[in-house]
Amino acid sequence: xxxxxxxxxxxxxxxxxxxxxxxxxxxxxxxxxxxxxxxxxxxxxxxxxxxxxxxxxxxxxxxxxxxxxxxxxxxxxxxxxxxxxxxxxxxxxxxxxxxxxxxxxxxxxxxxxxxxxxxxxxxxxxxxxxxxxxxxxxxxxxxxxxxxxxxxxxxxxxxxxxxxxxxxxxxxxxxxxxxxxxxxxxxxxxxxxxxxxxxxxxxxxxxxxxxxxxxxxxxxxxxxxxxxxxxxxxxxxxxxxxxxxxxxxxxxxxxxxxxxxxxxxxxxxxxxxxxxxxxxxxxxxxxxxxxxxxxxxxxxxxxxxxxxxxxxxxxxxxxxxxxxxxxxxxxxxxxxxxxxxxxxxxxxxxxxxxxxx
Amino acid sequence: xxxxxxxxxxxxxxxxxxxxxxxxxxxxxxxxxxxxxxxxxxxxxxxxxxxxxxxxxxxxxxxxxxxxxxxxxxxxxxxxxxxxxxxxxxxxxxxxxxxxxxxxxxxxxxxxxxxxxxxxxxxxxxxxxxxxxxxxxxxxxxxxxxxxxxxxxxxxxxxxxxxxxxxxxxxxxxxxxxxxxxxxxxxxxxxxxxxxxxxxxxxxxxxxxxxxxxxxxxxxxxxxxxxxxxxxxxxxxxxxxxxxxxxxxxxxxxx
Numbered sequence: 209x210x211x212x213x214x215x216x217x218x219x220x221x222x223x224x225x226x227x228x229x230x231x232x233x234x235x236x237x238x239x240x241x242x243x244x245x246x247x248x249x250x251x252x253x254x255x256x257x258x259x260x261x262x263x264x265x266x267x268x269x270x271x272x273x274x275x276x277x278x279x280x281x282x283x284x285x286x287x288x289x290x291x292x293x294x295x296x297x298x299x300x301x302x303x304x305x306x307x308x309x310x311x312x313x314x315x316x317x318x319x320x321x322x323x324x325x326x327x328x329x330x331x332x333x334x335x336x337x338x339x340x341x342x343x344x345x346x347x348x349x350x351x352x353x354x355x356x357x358x359x360x361x362x363x364x365x366x367x368x369x370x371x372x373x374x375x376x377x378x379x380x381x382x383x384x385x386x387x388x389x390x391x392x393x394x395x396x397x398x399x400x401x402x403x404x405x406x407x408x409x410x411x412x413x414x415x416x417x418x419x420x421x422x423x424x425x426x427x428x429x430x431x432x433x434x435x436x437x438x439x440x441x442x443x444x445x446x447x448x449x450x451x452x453x454x455x456x457x458x459x460x461x462x463x464x465x466x467x468x469x470x471x472x473x474x475x476x477x478x479x480x481x482x483x484x485x486x487x488x489x490x491x492x493x494x495x496x497x498x499x500x501x502x503x504x505x506x507x508x509x510x511x512x513x514x515x516x517x518x519x520x521x522x523x524x525x526x527x528x529x530x531x532x533x534x535x536x537x538x539x540x541x542x543x544x545x546x547x548x549x550x551x552x553x554x555x556x557x558x559x560x561x562x563x564x565x
Numbered sequence: 566x567x568x569x570x571x572x573x574x575x576x577x578x579x580x581x582x583x584x585x586x587x588x589x590x591x592x593x594x595x596x597x598x599x600x601x602x603x604x605x606x607x608x609x610x611x612x613x614x615x616x617x618x619x620x621x622x623x624x625x626x627x628x629x630x631x632x633x634x635x636x637x638x639x640x641x642x643x644x645x646x647x648x649x650x651x652x653x654x655x656x657x658x659x660x661x662x663x664x665x666x667x668x669x670x671x672x673x674x675x676x677x678x679x680x681x682x683x684x685x686x687x688x689x690x691x692x693x694x695x696x697x698x699x700x701x702x703x704x705x706x707x708x709x710x711x712x713x714x715x716x717x718x719x720x721x722x723x724x725x726x727x728x729x730x731x732x733x734x735x736x737x738x739x740x741x742x743x744x745x746x747x748x749x750x751x752x753x754x755x756x757x758x759x760x761x762x763x764x765x766x767x768x769x770x771x772x773x774x775x776x777x778x779x780x781x782x783x784x785x786x787x788x789x790x791x792x793x794x795x796x797x798x799x800x801x802x803x804x805x806x807x808x809x810x811x812x813x814x815x816x817x818x819x820x
Contacts, residue, residue: 403682404682407681407682407684408678408681408682411676411680411681411688411692412670412671412674412676412681412691412692412695413676413677413678413681414681415664415667415668415671416668416671418657418660418664418668419657419668419671422657422658422659422660423655423656423657423658425619425639425655426651426655426656426657427657427668428618428619428638428639428640428643429617429619429639429643429648429649429651429655430640430643430648430668430669430671430672430731430732430734430735431639431640431643431644431669431671431672431673431735432640432668432671432672433638433640434640440678444678552659552660555659555715555717556659
């Protein structure tokens, strides 16, 4: 195939994917609006996973408290756009603010943990995630900031003048429900996030991240300010989390500390690891799979059992955990570096296996 | 030629109760190849690590091109113009040879997060310059054909060369090499010697730790001999070779 034909087939591929992505919410809506919401959450999780990929995949810093930044972003949005404080700033102002606040938290977490690596870093970040959640749970007294475990409700949806993202609208005979409208704006932000990830990876900063992941001492000797570069990774990852949190708050219109538990951090990390740490497309694949498969199970396991046995023998939740375990084992055996591993990560793991023999 | 590039005075380094370096003082002139020799455990690598900021020194200090550097971080020292290689090769093993050298350009380039995300013209020009310079450096040390190979899988001699290329990518004034000929065969050592001469001809001063005495005798203008963390001799290799204290350090005292 000559280069021209190659380029053309590439563009045809991109066009087909674009059409599929544009048509997707309508196809899902015909099955049920719930599925459009599920797609929206899949996008949110992908966004989160891309942020975590900067920290874990690019810079090699294991972060088990990532959901804290999501929480910070969500609460930043909720406090600035709800009756709780009577503030109603527009979303395009709050999302960047949420990103910035989360970024500050990222630096706050990063600074004391600079000398830690691997397991130790994981433990500290895990603690950080819990601290943030517990704070959110208890910051209702003496001054009521977070409204404690009740959470914050009646959060403003995205609004653009009179264009309200939570309401249904009919344009050219097509019904755009709230979730469908959100789908498009989320998709646009996700594409932006992918672009940012890809560009960062192939840049001077991305190479510095790779260097500290490979050998920190050599990286320092080569003139890389490891403090600065690590904090940058934490800050970038946290900003992604913060922006995703803001979107989450707007879609749900309600948030409470319950949404930001450790399992969520683990979930996002699983997406990164399953897909392939350090490879942007792998991370996207991992996030989409882990967002959709549990929902598919929820909608199929019970009905199938009813049809076969007339009752539910195994709860969908149990099947989900069983499958998770199975997937984990299969992955360790066959694709230790993830479904779509980055070339570098693959080599790292190949060496670990080789030296173990 | 005689202007001092690196001046070191009264340098002490302790590890607990062990005095690893005691009152080390010397100066390296611009454009020379300065050897650092001594028996195993004499403190050569410790001195290297101190000069490149990996260890802080406990007393004394050193100045580079007139600027005191003691107490600076390794990245700051690299930015001032001292680049090094490691005795036990520390390449970015899973990255390609080209990537290794490109990372070496970090300290001489500026693009930040926003430049990378927005792909500003300055960033693109900088990237283009990095992509042009890096293969040149690989060619300079003679491994141009290995650009896309994974660093860890390169033959040993090529890994040593790649480390030199990566160090040169930081545009050093002083190139500090920790046993570059270790594990090389005679042919490879000869090629290394040519490379060192070429680096010197390009006005880069070299500080060389080496156990291959033939190589030291051939390339070094002056050598410093350490034993048990102390300076026992300094001077042109031929003179140092005959110094009774040096002979004693290497062969043991007359029983």
